[in-house]
């Protein structure tokens with residue numbers, strides 16, 4: 001079967017040895033295990049220029065989130081293995097990233113069609129213990145109902161360790177373009193509930209391995225459902241205005257979704273998608289971007305005039321005392337005089 005590369009079976013000790021030899025490459029940032037945010041999109045231009053426009057906006061959103069939270073960020077537009085095209089491109093990429101960043105503990109994959117919509121929320125890493133894969137999903141949908149949407153692979157964290165290399169190796173044989181992918185697609189459609197007939201995808205492969213593969217896949221996977229590590233766009237985008245009126249960023253859940261993921265949208269496709277949904281995708285991508293961008297622009301004193309608008313306006317008067325220092329020293333002298 002297809003392989004991603006030479007078998008590595010002692011990665012944990014290789015990593016440890018390398019980190020021992022390179023103490024300058026800190027494995028922690030401000031006391032937290034180092035996390036590398038990774039995303040990417042296709043090497044060529046989108047057939048629909050609007051698709052590239054939204055890839056750029058979503059990329060800007062990731063740059064903002066990474067900057068605000070001290071994450072390193074890698075955006076890839078190269079095809080690493082030509083058999084591993086489309087949604088399978090993340091597999092060889094994740095392997096390469098792990099092997100070439102031994103100082104990084106967590107790799108955080110985000111699809112190009114997913115966007116951070118809570119710019120304040122941070123992953124509660126302390127709760128994951130020995131888990132090696134953090135993925136959004138629901139216990140009943142996955143373990144009881146065996147549904148192919150029991151979890152979602154649009155935004156997940158995977159630990160840089162042997163278990164993860166083994167998982168990538170176990171997923172890889174389902175991915176090669178052509179008959180392997182077509183045959184695996186048939187298997188997944190047969191085994192997983194409500195899966196339409198189409199070629200194998202990485203999400204179905206993961207669900208399949210967790211349900212039918214070695215028990216260690218389930219054992220070290222943490223299904224996150226307490227906040228939207230992935231939020232299906234149709235469930236969240238229509239609530240943004242109500243959330244802005246009632247809540248504030250920082251929750252990551254229904255009150256302020258952490259990630260909005262445009263599953264099923266085909267931004268590169270020209271014309272209507274089969275279900276006539278692409279126009280709605282673009283309208284909602286713009287709204288999601290502006291919802292997130294307001295949280296970034298706030299610091300600079302601007303906001304979008306409406307979620308549907310790329311136009312912005314000022315929300316604060318400019319001042320000659322931007323840092324509030326004059327105001328502070330005036331208060332101090334008042335206090336001193338009062339003593």
Ligand code: UDP
Nearest residue numbers: 040041042043086087089111112113263264
């Ligand atoms: N992708 C990539 N390189 C490619 C094609 C796709 O890195 O050449 C990534 C891209 O980030 C994309 C992801 O694969 O978002 C998964 O595909 P998609 O989002 O279309 O799947 P969906 O979430 O709609 O099931």
Ligand code: MN
Nearest residue numbers: 111113154263
């Ligand atoms: Mn996606």
